[in-house]
Amino acid sequence: MRIPALLALLPLAFAASPNVQVEGSTCKVIPLGGGQDDGPNILSAFAQCGTDGTIVLDRYYVVNTVLVTTGLKNVGIELSGVVQYTPNIAYWSPNSLYLTFQNATTYWFLSGDNIHLYGGGTLDANGQVWWDYPNKTEGTAGGSSRSFARPVPLTVGNASNVVIEGLTEIGSPFWNNFVYQSTNITYRNINISTTSYSSNPTANSDGWDIYRSSYITIEDSTINNDDDCVSFKPNTTNVIVNNLHCNGSHGISVGSLGQYAGETDIVANIFANNIVMANAQNGARIKVFGGSPDANSTAGGGTGYVQASYCSDNITFQNFQVMNVDNPIYLNQCYDTDADVCAEYPSKLTISDVHYININGTSSGAEGSVVVDLECSTECQDITATNIHLTSPDGNATYVCANIASESMLDFPCTAPPNTTSTS
Ligand SMILES: *[C@@H]1O[C@H](CO)[C@@H](O)[C@H](O)[C@H]1NC(C)=O
Ligand SMILES: *[C@@H]1O[C@H](CO)[C@@H](O)[C@H](O)[C@H]1NC(C)=O
Ligand SMILES: *[C@@H]1O[C@H](CO)[C@@H](O)[C@H](O)[C@H]1NC(C)=O
Ligand SMILES: *[C@@H]1O[C@H](CO)[C@@H](O)[C@H](O)[C@H]1NC(C)=O
Ligand SMILES: *[C@@H]1O[C@H](CO)[C@@H](O)[C@H](O)[C@H]1NC(C)=O
Ligand SMILES: *[C@@H]1O[C@H](CO)[C@@H](O)[C@H](O)[C@H]1NC(C)=O
Ligand SMILES: *[C@@H]1O[C@H](CO)[C@@H](O)[C@H](O)[C@H]1NC(C)=O
Ligand SMILES: *[C@@H]1O[C@H](CO)[C@@H](O)[C@H](O)[C@H]1NC(C)=O
Ligand SMILES: *[C@@H]1O[C@H](CO)[C@@H](O)[C@H](O)[C@H]1NC(C)=O
Ligand SMILES: *[C@@H]1O[C@H](CO)[C@@H](O)[C@H](O)[C@H]1NC(C)=O
Ligand SMILES: *[C@@H]1O[C@H](CO)[C@@H](O)[C@H](O)[C@H]1NC(C)=O
Ligand SMILES: *[C@@H]1O[C@H](CO)[C@@H](O)[C@H](O)[C@H]1NC(C)=O
Numbered sequence: 449m450r451i452p453a454l455l456a457l458l459p460l461a462f463a464a465s466p467n468v469q470v471e472g473s474t475c476k477v478i479p480l481g482g483g484q485d486d487g488p489n490i491l492s493a494f495a496q497c498g499t500d501g502t503i504v505l506d507r508y509y510v511v512n513t514v515l516v517t518t519g520l521k522n523v524g525i526e527l528s529g530v531v532q533y534t535p536n537i538a539y540w541s542p543n544s545l546y547l548t549f550q551n552a553t554t555y556w557f558l559s560g561d562n563i564h565l566y567g568g569g570t571l572d573a574n575g576q577v578w579w580d581y582p583n584k585t586e587g588t589a590g591g592s593s594r595s596f597a598r599p600v601p602l603t604v605g606n607a608s609n610v611v612i613e614g615l616t617e618i619g620s621p622f623w624n625n626f627v628y629q630s631t632n633i634t635y636r637n638i639n640i641s642t643t644s645y646s647s648n649p650t651a652n653s654d655g656w657d658i659y660r661s662s663y664i665t666i667e668d669s670t671i672n673n674d675d676d677c678v679s680f681k682p683n684t685t686n687v688i689v690n691n692l693h694c695n696g697s698h699g700i701s702v703g704s705l706g707q708y709a710g711e712t713d714i715v716a717n718i719f720a721n722n723i724v725m726a727n728a729q730n731g732a733r734i735k736v737f738g739g740s741p742d743a744n745s746t747a748g749g750g751t752g753y754v755q756a757s758y759c760s761d762n763i764t765f766q767n768f769q770v771m772n773v774d775n776p777i778y779l780n781q782c783y784d785t786d787a788d789v790c791a792e793y794p795s796k797l798t799i800s801d802v803h804y805i806n807i808n809g810t811s812s813g814a815e816g817s818v819v820v821d822l823e824c825s826t827e828c829q830d831i832t833a834t835n836i837h838l839t840s841p842d843g844n845a846t847y848v849c850a851n852i853a854s855e856s857m858l859d860f861p862c863t864a865p866p867n868t869t870s871t872s
Contacts, residue, residue, distance in 0.1 A: 468493050473501035479509050485534075487513025498523050498560070505529050505569065511555070512536055514543050518606070520560025527615065528567035535577035537596065544599035547628060549659050549681065554603040554626065561608045568614040573601040575619035579648045598622040598652070604630050613637050623654040624673070630661045638669040650674050655697070658684040667691050676701040677725070682713035682752070689720040699730030699773075700765065702754055704783050706737040706797045709749030713797065716754070717761040723768045725809075731776040732765035732804060738785030738825070739793030748785045749793070756801040763802045770809035775818075776838050777804055781825035794825035801830045808837035817844040822858075823865055824851035832857040 464470075467478040467489045475497035477489050486509040493503045494517040502524040512534040533540070533555050544553035555573065558565070578598050598621035604610055605628035613636040617624045624640050627633055635656070642653035653673040658664055659681040667690040671677050677694035679701045680687060689700060700720045705713040725731045740749030756762045770776045779799065782790035811819045819838035822831065831852050836859055839845045849855060849862035 465489050465492055468496065470496055473497055474504060475501065476504040476506070477509065479507045483510055485510060485512040487511045487515060490515060491517070494520065502526060505531060506567070508532070510534060512539060514540075514545055515556040516545055518557065518559040520558070520563050522562045523560065523564070525563065525565040526567040527565055527569035527571075530570045530572060532572040533574055533599075533601070535574040537577060537581065540599055541597045542594040544597060545603075546594075546597070547603065547605070547626070549628070551597065552600055552622065552626060552657075553597045554600040554605075556601065557603050557605050558610075559604075559606045563607065563610045565610075565612045566614050568616075570616040570618065571601045572618050573599070573620045575621045575642060575650060576645060578621035579644045579650050580646055600624070600626045602626075603628055604633050606630065608632055610634070611636070615639075616641075618642070620653055622652050623657045625656045627656060627658040627661045627664055629659070630664075632663040633661065634665040634667075635669065636665075636667050638666075640669070640671045640673060642673040654679050655694070657681050658687065660684075662686045664688075665690070669693075671695065671697060673697050677728075678720075679703070680715045680718060681705075682711070682715070684718075685714065685716045687718050689718070689723070691722045693724045693726075694728060695726045697725070697728045699725065699728055699733040699775075699778070701730065701733040701735060702763070703733075703735040704737060705735070705752060705754065706748060706750035706781075706795055707746060709740055709743055709745040711750040711752070713750055713752035716763070717756055718763045719766070720764065720768075721766045723765075724771075725768060725773055725776075726771040728770070728773045729775065730778045731768050731770045731773050731807065732778070733775070734779040734799060734802070735783040736781040736795050736797050736799070736825075738782045738790035738795050740785075740789065741793055748789070748795070751796045753797060754799045754802070761801075764805060765803070765807065766805040768807040768809070770807070770811070770838070772810065772812045774812045774814040775821055776809065776811055777807060777820040777822065777833075777836070779822045779824065779828075779831075781823065790825065798826070799824060799828040799831075802828070802832075804833040804836060806835045807833075811838065811840045813841040816840065817842065817846045818848055819845045820847040820849075820860060821865075822849045822852055827851045827853045829853045830857075833859050836860055
């Protein structure tokens with residue numbers, strides 16, 4: 449038996465709690481129950497067993513404390529229970545950890561080297577309260593202010609050599625997963641469901657966003673959401689996306705890129721394979737903002753490239769099966785930008801070495817008979833399409849192309865885009 453008086457002398461992070469059972473290098477968290485916050489005990493478990501240890505989360509936990517678990521080393525996290533973040537907007541908006549991209553904040557920042565999270569458990573982010581909030585999409589991305597910032601349930605940040613497998617994520621108020629400044633991260637057997645039960649839709653419910661990261665694998669997972677299934681944000685390289693079933697999403701998306709004038713955005717070496725894409729806005733998508741006359745623009749004008757780093761590498765979208773998808777294949781360099789502005793200031797971001805292979809299925813018909821829309825601002829080099837079997841619901845198919853240098857390497861006949869007319 450320890451002496452309580454001694455406990456008061458220990459630093460808070462290491463304070464022994466009867467609700468953290470330590471056995472050797474394994475720390476098991478026992479829930480407090482009654483809706484009490486288990487966050488401090490979870491943090492205590494990471495502090496005690498976060499190096500060469502195992503953290504066991506096998507019960508139902510209520511978390512009302514931001515989880516910043518950094519400096520981990522050779523750690524196993526058995527998440528076989530449920531971690532539910534409280535629906536406490538007043539707490540989470542100012543206290544979720546602010547990240548430097550698109551005003552994203554997070555409930556849990558998981559960081560360190562050689563981390564294995566497994567166990568078949570669930571992260572429940574209580575999204576409904578955020579979707580039902582009246583001004584949920586006001587401002588930019590995650591939140592316009594720290595009084596309303598929608599957090600990401602799990603961010604793997606400043607991390608290396610991480611495997612996350614066997615996890616269900618429900619009710620994310622924002623992106624489900626953020627891979628931030630990390631390398632060699634694998635996600636496998638992840639089930640994501642972001643579904644609103646009121647008339648208020650979900651918002652920004654991307655499955656994954658990857659930013660400033662390399663050597664990322666996402667495989668064998670199902671995603672049910674209403675925004676990108678996987679999104680490759682600036683400076684994402686060497687990614688394999690394999691065996692995903694995406695429903696209701698906005699597609700496997702490169703971008704958006706080129707948003708910030710003066711910035712250089714790079715996406716290179718992406719291999720997306722065996723994707724079932726149902727009831728979606730896009731299948732294989734590349735989206736880039738137009739140019740901008742404003743040197744400080746935050747809505748276009750950035751530069752960079754989407755391409756392969758070496759001649760053996762590529763950006764490949766392969767073995768896609770689309771069902772009821774508005775734009776099965778879509779490449780656009782005038783994302784969220786006025787057509788007039790794009791005409792006068794075309795995007796300077798270059799796109800090359802993109803391959804579409806074995807893509808079949810039917811569009812939704814939302815774009816009439818258009819099933820492929822590839823529109824580069826200036827010439828894109830080495831874009832190829834092989835074995836494309838797409839139709840619109842009425843059985844016809846048209847393929848719109850602009851500024852594709854390698855048009856002869858597309859196995860469908862291109863038609864020019866209809867002339868754009870000014871909207872303003
Ligand atoms: C929230 O949205 C409502 C309805 O659009 C608007 O009237 C109100 O001004 C907004 N509130 C704030 C704090 O911006
Ligand atoms: C964050 O939100 C503020 C306030 O809406 C906005 O001015 C800023 O551009 C946003 N930052 C980013 C990186 O989007
Ligand atoms: C992540 O790494 C960057 C650069 O090293 C550092 O500035 C930042 O504070 C780290 N973020 C967290 C939450 O530890
Ligand atoms: C990537 O991380 C996994 C899991 O920690 C590890 O087994 C593998 O060796 C790492 N790969 C490289 C190239 O470091
Ligand atoms: C994800 O869903 C699939 C299909 O329903 C199921 O086989 C698998 O076990 C689920 N994975 C997890 C981690 O729950
Ligand atoms: C798939 O997405 C559609 C459209 O968003 C939705 O109506 C349907 O319920 C989803 N299917 C499943 C199995 O969740
Ligand atoms: C991406 O990488 C380029 C080249 O290293 C760099 O100039 C740019 O600042 C990076 N962008 C981001 C968002 O990190
Ligand atoms: C851009 O921002 C910089 C620094 O804030 C400022 O000095 C400059 O005048 C701005 N340029 C324009 C064209 O607004
Ligand atoms: C693209 O790269 C992937 C991963 O490196 C490779 O498996 C695939 O064969 C390449 N495809 C083409 C068409 O070069
Ligand atoms: C599309 O491809 C899938 C998987 O390769 C195959 O099962 C399906 O029959 C194909 N559908 C069409 C319409 O070609
Ligand atoms: C399909 O295309 C053919 C040939 O252009 C045209 O005659 C036919 O009317 C189209 N069908 C529909 C339903 O639009
Ligand atoms: C579209 O614009 C081009 C170039 O301005 C012009 O040559 C062509 O006649 C226009 N086509 C239509 C259908 O208006």
